[in-house]
Amino acid sequence: xxxxxxxxxxxxxxxxxxxxxxxxxxxxxxxxxxxxxxxxxxxxxxxxxxxxxxxxxxxxxxxxxxxxxxxxxxxxxxxxxxxxxxxxxxxxxxxxxxxxxxxxxxxxxxxxxxxxxxxxxxxxxxxxxxxxxxxxx
Ligand code: 5GP
Numbered sequence: 392x393x394x395x396x397x398x399x400x401x402x403x404x405x406x407x408x409x410x411x412x413x414x415x416x417x418x419x420x421x422x423x424x425x426x427x428x429x430x431x432x433x434x435x436x437x438x439x440x441x442x443x444x445x446x447x448x449x450x451x452x453x454x455x456x457x458x459x460x461x462x463x464x465x466x467x468x469x470x471x472x473x474x475x476x477x478x479x480x481x482x483x484x485x486x487x488x489x490x491x492x493x494x495x496x497x498x499x500x501x502x503x504x505x506x507x508x509x510x511x512x513x514x515x516x517x518x519x520x521x522x523x524x525x526x527x528x
Contacts, residue, residue, distance in 0.1 A: 394440045394441065394442050394446075394490070394491075395442075395490055396440060398489055398490045398491050399489050399491075400434075400436055400489050400491035400493060401440065401491055403420070403422065404420060404436070404438055404491075410422040410423070411423040411514070411517055411518055411521045412521075413433060413462065413465070413521050413524045413525050413528065414435075414458065414461070414462055414465075414525075414528055416458075417438070418437060418438055418439075418451065418454055418455070418458075419435060419436065419437055419438060419454065419455055419458045420435075420436050420438065421433055421434065421435045421436075421458065421462045422434055422436075423512075423517045423518075423520065423521050424495070424512070425511060425512065425514075425517075426508045426509060426510055426511055426512060427497075427505070427512045427517065428495075428497050428499065428504050428505040428506065428507060428509075429497050429498055429499035429503075429504065429505055430470070430498065430516075430520055431466050431470045431472065431496075431497075431498040431520050431524065432495065432496070432497045432498070432512075433462055433466060433495075433496045433524065434493045434494065434495060434496075435455060435458055435459045435462055435493065435494045435496065436455075436491060436492065436493045436494075437451045437452075437454070437455045437492060439451045440491070441491070441492045442490045442491065442492060443481035443482055443487065443490075443492055444479055444481045444492055445481055446492065447492050455494065456494075459477065459494045459496065461528070462496060462524070462528070463475050463477070463496050464527075465524045465525075465527040465528040466496055466498055466524055466527075467498075468527040469523040469524040469525075469526055469527030469528075470498055470520060470523055470524065472498040474498070474499065474500055475496055475497065475498050475499075476495070476496075476497040476498075476499050476500070476501055476504060477494060477495070477496060477497075478494075478495040478497060479492075479493075479494050479495065480495075486507060488508055
């Protein structure tokens with residue numbers, strides 16, 4: 392399916408919509424999930440326009456996973472957590488709701504994961520968590 396450049400994450404990448412960002416370079420952006428499944432739930436997205444992991448050029452996938460690892464380390468250190476669930480939903484059948492490929496980093500256990508994209512988080516609390524992650528990057 393053709394990439395829809397009006398999706399929420401494409402608009403965040405163009406700074407048309409706000410986001411609580413923790414990391415950005417010329418290829419990747421990491422920002423806090425607005426409806427976190429656990430405290431510190433962070434999203435990492437490549438800047439190339441790709442809808443799912445299957446559409447992502449291998450070079451972009453390889454670079455993005457390096458940043459996923461970097462941000463995961465900062466979450467672990469900055470928020471003093473031990474386990475992080477890495478989740479990637481490709482396709483609406485898998486539950487993907489935003490059609491721009493993204494990696495979820497969720498400081499939680501698979502057995503305690505909150506519901507997906509279910510409830511708006513407290514944005515002030517999320518900002519404070521983001522500051523701790525940024526400080527550890
Ligand atoms: P998906 O279902 O596509 O794997 O995940 C999309 C994620 O994006 C969900 O976890 C949801 O909470 C999050 N999300 C949806 N809209 C926004 C938004 O406007 N800003 C941010 N920061 N996250 C969003």
